[in-house]
Amino acid sequence: MTVRYFAVLRDRRGVGEETLSTDCESIGDFICELVVKHQLDLAPALIRAAQDGSFVDDSTPIRDGAQIVLVPPVSGG
Amino acid sequence: MGLRSCSFPRYREVDPVFRLSHQPLIPIVHACDSAGGFVTFEGKVRNHANLREVLRLEYEAYEDLAVSEGEKLVAEAVARYRLESATVVHRVGLLEVGETAVIIQTAAAHRREAFAGCEWILDQLKHRVPIWKKEYYADGDSGWVGADAPGPNPELDAQLTQRQRRLAEIGDAGQARLKAASVLLVGAGGLAAGCLPYLAAAGVGTLGLIDDDVVDVSNLHRQILFSVEDVGRLKVERAAQFVNLLNPTVEVHRHAERLTEANVDRFVASYDWIVDGSDNLPTKFLLNQACRRHSKPLVTASVHGFEGQLLTVLPDGPCLRCLFPTVPAGRCVGTCAENGILGVVPGTLGILQANEVLKGILGYGEFLSHQTQLIDLRTGDTMRLSRQMNPDCPVCGSGMDICDPCEVESISAAQARFGEYIIVDVREPDEEPHLDCAHVRLPFSGLGELPEGNLVVVCETGTRSLRVAARYLAAGRSNVVSLRGGVASLAPDEPR
Numbered sequence: 354m355t356v357r358y359f360a361v362l363r364d365r366r367g368v369g370e371e372t373l374s375t376d377c378e379s380i381g382d383f384i385c386e387l388v389v390k391h392q393l394d395l396a397p398a399l400i401r402a403a404q405d406g407s408f409v410d411d412s413t414p415i416r417d418g419a420q421i422v423l424v425p426p427v428s429g430g
Numbered sequence: 431m432g433l434r435s436c437s438f439p440r441y442r443e444v445d446p447v448f449r450l451s452h453q454p455l456i457p458i459v460h461a462c463d464s465a466g467g468f469v470t471f472e473g474k475v476r477n478h479a480n481l482r483e484v485l486r487l488e489y490e491a492y493e494d495l496a497v498s499e500g501e502k503l504v505a506e507a508v509a510r511y512r513l514e515s516a517t518v519v520h521r522v523g524l525l526e527v528g529e530t531a532v533i534i535q536t537a538a539a540h541r542r543e544a545f546a547g548c549e550w551i552l553d554q555l556k557h558r559v560p561i562w563k564k565e566y567y568a569d570g571d572s573g574w575v576g577a578d579a580p581g582p583n584p585e586l587d588a589q590l591t592q593r594q595r596r597l598a599e600i601g602d603a604g605q606a607r608l609k610a611a612s613v614l615l616v617g618a619g620g621l622a623a624g625c626l627p628y629l630a631a632a633g634v635g636t637l638g639l640i641d642d643d644v645v646d647v648s649n650l651h652r653q654i655l656f657s658v659e660d661v662g663r664l665k666v667e668r669a670a671q672f673v674n675l676l677n678p679t680v681e682v683h684r685h686a687e688r689l690t691e692a693n694v695d696r697f698v699a700s701y702d703w704i705v706d707g708s709d710n711l712p713t714k715f716l717l718n719q720a721c722r723r724h725s726k727p728l729v730t731a732s733v734h735g736f737e738g739q740l741l742t743v744l745p746d747g748p749c750l751r752c753l754f755p756t757v758p759a760g761r762c763v764g765t766c767a768e769n770g771i772l773g774v775v776p777g778t779l780g781i782l783q784a785n786e787v788l789k790g791i792l793g794y795g796e797f798l799s800h801q802t803q804l805i806d807l808r809t810g811d812t813m814r815l816s817r818q819m820n821p822d823c824p825v826c827g828s829g830m831d832i833c834d835p836c837e838v839e840s841i842s843a844a845q846a847r848f849g850e851y852i853i854v855d856v857r858e859p860d861e862e863p864h865l866d867c868a869h870v871r872l873p874f875s876g877l878g879e880l881p882e883g884n885l886v887v888v889c890e891t892g893t894r895s896l897r898v899a900a901r902y903l904a905a906g907r908s909n910v911v912s913l914r915g916g917v918a919s920l921a922p923d924e925p926r
């Protein structure tokens with residue numbers, strides 16, 4: 354699957370997009386895995402994921418070959 | 431000589447002078463031995479206003495109230511700009527073109543304060559002192575003109591907007607809807623710099639601005655309503671002047687306040703559309719909730735570096751908390767000052783916010799009411815991600831309020847939560863960190879494993895410590911918390 358990082362997540366990950374594979378079954382588990390692995394320094398509960406163009410909740414199963422976008426809260430104005 | 435000037439008080443108590451006059455005004459020579467800069471401003475009646483020919487003016491005042499408010503204003507100017515003297519004389523009654531309407535005289539040790547004080551008095555006078563102006567036009571018409579309310583000029587309205595009225599979606603009916611509409615902009619910063627000019631130019635009848643901040647030189651690369659000369663001045667004042675110059679038919683309400691839980695309902699209830707141009711998460715979530723309470727549409731945007739995010743919350747659509755049910759700690763994603771921001775990013779997002787509002791008022795196109803738009807200005811990529819109502823939303827569903835679990839508000843809150851805990855200071859050695867109470871020092875740059883047990887992580891402002899706490903929470907450890915606001919926020923009586 355491809356993962357795109359938005360805003361502060363992109364800064365902390367160091368890349369905007371990457372192709373990954375995972376053993377996680379749900380979106381929520383996958384977010385936790387990425388947060389720990391890449392030290393994204395944001396509580397997983399604050400990160401929202403969109404799969405193939407729609408925001409989904411943490412229990413949603415990951416689709417094969419999905420495009421996942423990770424969106425943190427953004428504060429600047 | 432030297433002794434005398436030493437004993438001479440630097441700033442004298444000055445009696446505020448504010449007078450009204452029914453007679454023609456003549457500037458008097460003012461003198462003051464301790465002042466080196468003297469400014470005399472004369473405001474005269476000119477023969478045109480708002481592109482109409484003006485023959486004469488009439489000023490009317492609540493005289494007692496005008497004098498007492500005027501005196502307060504002058505006293506404030508004296509204190510603010512360290513003036514050695516200040517006087518204001520305002521005409522009332524009927525004035526012909528060329529006659530003097532107001533004389534403001536200021537004196538200060540140096541010219542800069544004298545000029546600044548004089549201009550400040552003039553700016554404030556229009557809004558705070560109850561004096562009304564009636565314009566008599568060459569075509570026989572006349573009208574009362576408020577400080578913020580423009581004089582009536584249907585012809586100018588029509589000329590300004592002729593090109594957009596040609597669009598079938600707008601026409602005269604759409605233009606009338608714009609004129610009748612009111613929009614509140616929260617925050618007069620970078621997003622407002624994009625949004626405000628286009629709403630004003632399109633002819634939105636009433637615009638409200640709320641912001642308690644003054645212009646800082648570091649704002650100017652993105653907040654292009656302001657110039658270098660505006661540094662130190664109230665943003666809402668300068669932004670309102672910008673609108674008045676761009677389109678004098680727009681009525682501007684300026685609110686030099688911070689949006690809080692105490693005043694948010696009053697503001698949100700008074701406008702048709704709310705635009706969130708704030709720069710912090712607590713304000714965005716506060717507005718989201720208030721707009722839902724009052725069934726008002728909200729257009730919210732936020733920016734980070736080269737990227738921006740935009741969404742519209744309609745009264746019957748998914749809200750910001752549907753997307754983010756957990757209220758993030760204020761500093762979890764940093765600020766523009768910490769992260770950096772390219773000026774065109776808030777400008778672009780602000781213009782798109784204006785477009786959402788115009789869609790709403792005029793009824794063209796499709797809202798971002800069930801989508802979030804993400805924009806990356808490095809590449810020009812934009813993405814629309816669809817979003818839905820969340821039945822567990824704390825604002826529009828039945829969900830509970832959840833706060834970011836990584837933070838505590840104070841040391842005593844940590845005490846209440848943990849009983850026993852260890853304080854970990856993650857500031858760097860070159861910050862010369864100092865804490866009186868027992869603590870462990872583990873600089874953020876070389877942070878290894880944290881010790882076992884309940885930990886309160888601290889840094890100077892609470893940003894780095896929050897990242898550390900979030901990292902440990904993500905790894906499954908929930909007894910590491912960050913002190914909100916950091917060491918800088920500790921009260922003097924708290925252990926340092």
Ligand SMILES: [Zn+2]
Binds near residue numbers: 753826827
């Ligand atoms: Zn909601």
